[in-house]
Amino acid sequence: MALENLIQTVALYALPVLFSITLHEAAHGYAARHFGDNTAWKMGRVTLNPMRHVDPMGTIVMPLLLYFATSGAFLFGYAKPVPVRFGNLRNPKRDMVWVALAGPGANLVQALLWGIALYVLQGAGVSEPFFLKMCQGGVLVNVVMFAFNLFPLPPLDGGRILVGLLPHRQALLVSRLEPWGFFIVMALVIMGVISTLWMQPVMALTFGLLDFLLTPFAALIR
DSSP, X not given: OHHHXXXXXXXXXXXXXXXXXXXXXXXXXXXXXXXXXXXXXXXXXXXXXXXXXXXXXXXXXXXXXXXXXXXXXXXXXXXXXXXXXXXGSSSHXXXXXXXXXXXXXXXXXXXXXXXXXXXXHHHTTOOOHHHHHHHHHHHHHHHHHHHHHTSSSTTSHHHHHHHHHSOHHHHHHHHTTHHHHXXXXXXXXHHTHHIIIIIHHHHHHHHHHXXXXXXXXXXXXX
């Protein structure tokens, strides 16, 4: 039964997850190139090819192990981060904010597009549960990525945004957390702090925004 559930879950979420990861990372690379850093572009990371962004351990092995270990109750994974040399940006402190925002921004746009696709399918009379659930999964995956990556601690995008917005002295203090940031984030995730104090309220606000933006499409199928 566990294997059957895993196959169904992978089938539903594979496409949304691949799109969410690929466009998130490519958006970082494109924004960096736009603001003066060609590092990711030269390394071939500004691409829609998901294989350039997938990390075998973080994108495949870790989520599968966690799925079986927690019976699907807890999932976590990551992609290969796009390399950005912030010193190459024309205005490093300001432009790092836009580069960091590009990834979550791509996820927010994707969540909106999956929501539009859901209403279009329903409006066209499509009742196949697989496609409808895939669209719902696409919204959920991208809202989760959007909210999680905005958590204000380096090396997450929210941490980079915070560093770019703070005065120099405070920004330097926050940036010094980056070598331990991943472990701090994982500890907070395991303790449920991020889920309760960050993910739930940010996701609720994001779903509210999406509901507002999707109102015209919802009205079309009523």
